[in-house]
Structure formats: structure tokens, C-alpha cells
Amino acid sequence: MKLELRGITKRFGTFTANDKIDLTVESGEIHSLLGENGAGKSTLMNVLYGLYEPDEGQILLDGVEQKFSGPGDAIDAGIGMVHQHFMLIPVFTVAENLMLGREPTRGFGILDLNAARERVREISDRFGFHIDPDDKIEDLSVGAQQRVEIIKALSQEASILVLDEPTAVLTPQETDELMSIMDQLRKQGTSIVFISHKLREVRQVSDKISVIRRGKVVGEADPSASNEELASLMVGRDVGLSVNKAPAKPGNADFRVQDLTVFSKTGSVLIDKLSFDIHGGEILVVAGVQGNGQTELAEAILGLSATTSGSITLLGKEMLGQSVRKNLDWGLGFVPEDRTEDGLVGEFTISENVVLDRIDQQPFSKFGSLSLSSIREFADEAVEDFDIRTPSIETHAGRLSGGNQQKVVLARELGRELKMFVASQPTRGLDVGSIEFVHKQIVAARDSGIPVLIVSTELDEVTQLADRIMVMYGGRSMGIVPPTTTREELGKMMAGVPYDQQ
Numbered sequence: 001m002k003l004e005l006r007g008i009t010k011r012f013g014t015f016t017a018n019d020k021i022d023l024t025v026e027s028g029e030i031h032s033l034l035g036e037n038g039a040g041k042s043t044l045m046n047v048l049y050g051l052y053e054p055d056e057g058q059i060l061l062d063g064v065e066q067k068f069s070g071p072g073d074a075i076d077a078g079i080g081m082v083h084q085h086f087m088l089i090p091v092f093t094v095a096e097n098l099m100l101g102r103e104p105t106r107g108f109g110i111l112d113l114n115a116a117r118e119r120v121r122e123i124s125d126r127f128g129f130h131i132d133p134d135d136k137i138e139d140l141s142v143g144a145q146q147r148v149e150i151i152k153a154l155s156q157e158a159s160i161l162v163l164d165e166p167t168a169v170l171t172p173q174e175t176d177e178l179m180s181i182m183d184q185l186r187k188q189g190t191s192i193v194f195i196s197h198k199l200r201e202v203r204q205v206s207d208k209i210s211v212i213r214r215g216k217v218v219g220e221a222d223p224s225a226s227n228e229e230l231a232s233l234m235v236g237r238d239v240g241l242s243v244n245k246a247p248a249k250p251g252n253a254d255f256r257v258q259d260l261t262v263f264s265k266t267g268s269v270l271i272d273k274l275s276f277d278i279h280g281g282e283i284l285v286v287a288g289v290q291g292n293g294q295t296e297l298a299e300a301i302l303g304l305s306a307t308t309s310g311s312i313t314l315l316g317k318e319m320l321g322q323s324v325r326k327n328l329d330w331g332l333g334f335v336p337e338d339r340t341e342d343g344l345v346g347e348f349t350i351s352e353n354v355v356l357d358r359i360d361q362q363p364f365s366k367f368g369s370l371s372l373s374s375i376r377e378f379a380d381e382a383v384e385d386f387d388i389r390t391p392s393i394e395t396h397a398g399r400l401s402g403g404n405q406q407k408v409v410l411a412r413e414l415g416r417e418l419k420m421f422v423a424s425q426p427t428r429g430l431d432v433g434s435i436e437f438v439h440k441q442i443v444a445a446r447d448s449g450i451p452v453l454i455v456s457t458e459l460d461e462v463t464q465l466a467d468r469i470m471v472m473y474g475g476r477s478m479g480i481v482p483p484t485t486t487r488e489e490l491g492k493m494m495a496g497v498p499y500d501q502q
């Protein structure tokens, strides 16, 4: 089915998020939308999916104008959307989730469980998804859950599929699988609108690329264009795609982890007698396929893990067994993996979010009362320094684009005196210009002389940012290696082969 968006304008108050956007997606075409954080990509897709009513403009499918008053209408017209945060019910099976189908208010899509099972099998076989209709969602990997979302959309006869940053949460292998699924879907005539900040993927999979900047389409790019060309078209300036940093000048081993063991609620071992240290003025990047203990390591440092043994010390002080609050007050800057769950309070304003856990401290509180001018001043600086695209510092954080939410968290955590900085997936969802900026900030934190621990699944980020790399597999370290280690060697470590046995 051919999709045409003509002159779509969407305003939020006085702010124009989409400004007369024209976009044509041919039948069986993969059309990528490229644009910096806050450019208006998700807003445009929400208009297409009936979540927002445009202030101006038309949506045409095969030349016929559509009026959507909600997602139900868009689904009926053949539009499917795979959200970044999945809409599946974890305790139900794949087939049961399909039965629930559609939007909650619209009742059931497929009423008969056997029919739903059959539908899952048929679609899964046709595209090689390897999904069993009786699998429980909570038992599936993130990649498999995403395939269930795609099955759900296809079971509703979607002929236009919107994938909004689908690879942000995937492992490299899962990303490859998704790319080949997209290719299959295209061959069978499905049109796909693909949103990603990863230029390599966009170039690999697209038939066409449209670039959006500040709410306007600023041009089309050829998939054969170089990463540098795409980046500068997107951001409007040249972007350094590699990290510029002087060699580390490591000081003392300020941060030490000794025999750290972390247990799950059910008693299984998530981290197994892990020992390593990080020197002041050094960046250690913890690499590995998601789910090998990296998240648990970050959480243990913060003070979130319930059952642990061993020790974690920063400048000689034991952190394990302390409350989160104590560890933050001691000088730990912490960026969690999931900004919307753990990093921000969506209903609070940007000003409130940048001072969140320090609101009762100097200079934000004086003699027991809040100093609104200090809070405002700090928030203005954060917005300026971190280039947070927002109508105002009084905007609710939940209203910001994904990448800009991440910048709010980073601004808060880097904007104070730190003794150590820990960040999980610090550039997830960020555009290339913002990644360049965040990497500079991380290097600056290192150069202030503190130990820095970064958890990342992006190999490019791992090798560019690290002074040393620790690869985790099955809750253990497969070795601590220099950033010059080859991708092949790192790949083997990620698959569970210790460096000294290669």
C-alpha cells in the first residue's frame, strides 16, 4: 500500500513539532526517517497512527484520504506500529496476547484461542520468526518479544509497518535478524517506516531516507551516502564520529570490587565472585551481550541489590550494603539503563528533574526553604550545556523526546561534584551529534581524575571510549583487555571464551 503524508503540521501549544511535512512511502519500500533528538519523528508517526490529530495536512493510503480518530481507525486502515516499549502482557502467552489484540477499548481481535495459535504459527513460519504460540511473553528475549509485536501487527493485516527505534534494545545478533525480517516483509509487499539513530543500519536496509530537522523535511539522502554525509545532513553541521581523547593518566585504584557475588530473588547466582578495580582518571567499559550480569553490577554499585556478598569500595569506603541515597551522597553519579522507569519522573518538570535527589541540599535549599532561583539557574545551564531541546524548563520531562529525556538524566548526574561516575547505555536513543557531546562529557569526567564505569553493548562505543574493557559473560569477567583488542577477540569473549584461553 502506498502512503502519502501531505503538509502535516502538528503543534503543541505554540511549539510546532511537525511543520508541513510531505512524505511518500511506496508499496514494498523501506523508508527511513533520520533526524536528531526532538526533530519530530515520533510525533509524525503518532499522527499517522491516529494518536494525534494533525492541525493541518492529509494522510492518503493508495490515494484515498483518511481520517483517523484513534489507533483503532489506523489499524483498520492497515497501519501497524511496533512501539519502543512493548505493549504485551508478560504473564500471558503469545496467542493470548494476540487475542487481546488491538487497543484496549476496542475489544477482542481474534476471539478463539485456537485460531490465534494458528495465526501465530502461520505468520511465524512464513517469516521464520521461531515463535511458539504457547510461549509466555515473560520467558522470551527482548528480540523475540519484538517479533511477537510484529506478528501482532501482521495478524491485524498491517500493510504499512512503523518501527520506531526497534534496534535500540536489541543485541547485534537480534538486530541482524530484524534486518532480514524487514527484508522479507518488503519482498512480500509490506511498506516499512523505519526510525533509527544507527546510521549503519539505516544505510544497510533503506530504499529511501528522509531527513527531518526541527520539524521539517530538509531533504532526501541516498542509502549509499557515507555515515559522515548522513550525520551532517541530520544535525546541520559536521559531526565527529569517533571519540577524541588523550591517553588516560590513571591514578590510584580508587574503586575496587572484590569477590562480588549477587544472587537473584530465587537464589540463583547472577554475578559470580567478580573482582576488578578502576583507577582514578580511567574509563572501564563493561561490554557483553545484554543479560550477562552487567545490569546487576551497576545496580550493586548503586545499592539496589538485596542479596550480595563480597565488597565494593570507593576511596576506601564500603558501598555494598549502603542505601542508594548514601551512595549518591558519597559522590556517585549514576545513569540507569532505563531512563523512563528509573531515571526520571515524567510528571515533574525539567527543573524538578535536574535537582531531583538534591532538592534538600545547598544551593537548592537554604535554611529549610527552596531557592527557586538557584534551581532555575541550574536548570537553564543544564538545558544550555546539554542542548536539551524543550520549549521551557517548566515542561514535564515525560513530554520530551526520548533522546532529550536521556540528556536530562545525564545533565543531573554529571552536574555535581563526583567521586565516581557510572552509566549504563549512556547514549541509547541519542542522535549522532548528542553522542559526540555525551562522549566528550564522559571523557571530561575521567579527566577530572575520577574512576568511570560505563556499561555498553555498542561495540563502537566500547572500543572508542574505553581505557580498558572488561567483557562479562554468565556473571563473570572473561578478561580485562585494552581497547586495541580486535572485534573478533571481543566477540569470542562475549560468547564465553576467556581472553587467556583464546
Ligand SMILES: Nc1ncnc2c1ncn2[C@@H]1O[C@H](COP(=O)(O)OP(=O)(O)OP(=O)(O)O)[C@@H](O)[C@H]1O
Residues within 6 Å of the ligand: 012, 015, 017, 035, 036, 037, 038, 039, 040, 041, 042, 043, 044, 389, 390, 391, 399, 400, 401, 402, 403, 404, 429
Ligand atoms: N505531548 C507533547 N506535548 C508537548 N510537546 C511534545 C509532546 N510530544 C512531543 N513534544 C515535543 O515535540 C518535539 C518532537 O518530539 P518527538 O518525540 O517527535 O522527537 P523525535 O524526533 O522522535 O526524537 P527522538 O529521536 O529523541 O526520539 C520535542 O521537542 C518534544 O518535546
